[in-house]
Amino acid sequence: MKKGIDVGGSYVKVLWEDGRREKFPVREFSKDREAFLKRILQIIKEGNPEKVGVSVAGFTSTEGxxxxxxxxxxxxxxxxxxxxxHEGLEAVVMNDVSCGAFGEWFFEERNSKVLLLVAVGTGLGAGLVIEGRPFLGARGSALELGHHIVxxxxxxxxxxxxxxxEAYCSSYGLERIYxxxxxxxxxxxEIVNLAKEGEKEALAAVEVFKEYLLVGLMNAVHILNPDLVVLAGGLIEGMKEFLHDLEERLISMVERLPAEGxxxxxxxxxxxxxARGALALALT
Ligand SMILES: [Zn+2]
Known part of the structure; x- marks a missing residue:
């Protein structure tokens, strides 16, 4: 049986091939290297998986x-x-947002030729899948969309x-705008909740957030020409009801050819x- 593992600073999340999910708190170890590695190795090896995919939040090279x-x-x-x-595991290791993008393609969007996933939460990260393969760049650090200057x-x-x-489109970005x-x-x-209640400043902050997000996406569309942009992450999830016109607005901002389809x-x-993306890596 294969499994996907998402190593985060607070939790390690596991998704097995048969759909079983597990979540292990690890925050108490996250500053002590030895204890943290010992604990995540335990979690990864548990159940004797045949192959594992591991997603890590951070700059991860092509050599893992x-x-x-x-x-x-x-x-x-x-x-x-x-x-x-060294532990005898067959494994693939990749940056978390690249994993997320690959999982989206693998499980839901196999017809997409160029899939861009943008995750907004504490920070802003992106992943790209071209013709079914994650695009990682020469050393593994491609798609630092959060750190392109707008x-x-x-x-x-x-x-x-x-x-x-990211200075605008992230939790701290929205908090600063507000x-x-x-x-x-x-x-x-709290800002998103106030916007839902119709507070003027909160609604204005959300609009500023959206305008920067649109500029970032427009740049990405002009450079990469994706056929699908997937929005993910905690902050996007919370703001969804304010983002329904994003596709329409983005399409109106980009050139006609990349707007097609x-x-x-x-x-x-x-x-x-x-974790789902990490599982997809283990399955391929
Ligand atoms: Zn930056």
């Missing part, structure tokens, strides 16, 4: 080395694929640069999105 994981410092520099092979000299991003898409409009310090979900959809795979 985690260069840097902003949310899981214990994984920085870890040669995860070598470690799994405003020269703009707001400071988590990466330290200014004006990145703070500047209202003078109030609120969490992303372009679809925008919301991912339906929820919190096991990345």
């Amino acid at each position: 080395v985690i260069y840097r994981s902003p949310n899981i410092p214990a994984l920085d520099g870890v040669k995860l694929l070598d470690l799994l092979k 405003e020269k000299g703009g707001k400071v991003c988590s990466c330290g640069r200014k004006g990145c898409l 703070r500047e409009l209202s003078g109030k310090e609120l969490k992303d979900y 372009l679809r925008v959809k919301f991912s339906s795979c929820g919190e096991y999105c990345m």
Whole structure:
């Protein structure tokens, strides 16, 4: 039996080939490298899987080395694929959003020639699947869509640069937009809830968020010419009711040729999105 594993800073989520799901809390280990690796190896090996796909939040090279994981410092520099092979496991290791994109193609969208998945939550990440194959770049770090500049000299991003898409389209981005409009310090979900109640500043903040998201997607469509853009992630999930005109607006913004046949959809795979993609990798 094969399984997909999504290694995050708070939980490790597992999806088995037969549909079984498991979720293990790991936050208590996430700063202690030895304890964290021991625990995730236990979880990965549990049940003697025949092959595993592992999704990791962070810069992951094509050789399965985690260069840097902003949310899981214990994984920085870890040669995860070598470690799994050393344990006798047949394994594939990939960045989490690339996994999410591949899972979407593998389980739902096999007719898509170029599928772009954009996940918005704490940060903004993207994954690309071209003709059924994840596109990772030369070293594994392609699709850093969150860190392309949409405003020269703009707001400071988590990466330290200014004006990145993520500086506007992320939890902290939305919180900052709202703070500047209202003078109030609120969490992303509180702002979304206020927008749902019709509060003027919250609605305005959501609109600013959308305008930047549209610019980011327009740039991506002009560069990559996808036939499908899949929107995923916690913040997108919460804001869905404000985003229904996104496809129409995006199509009106891009050139006619890439607009032809372009679809925008919301991912339906929820919190096991990345584990599902990791499973898809194990199945191929
Ligand atoms: Zn950035």
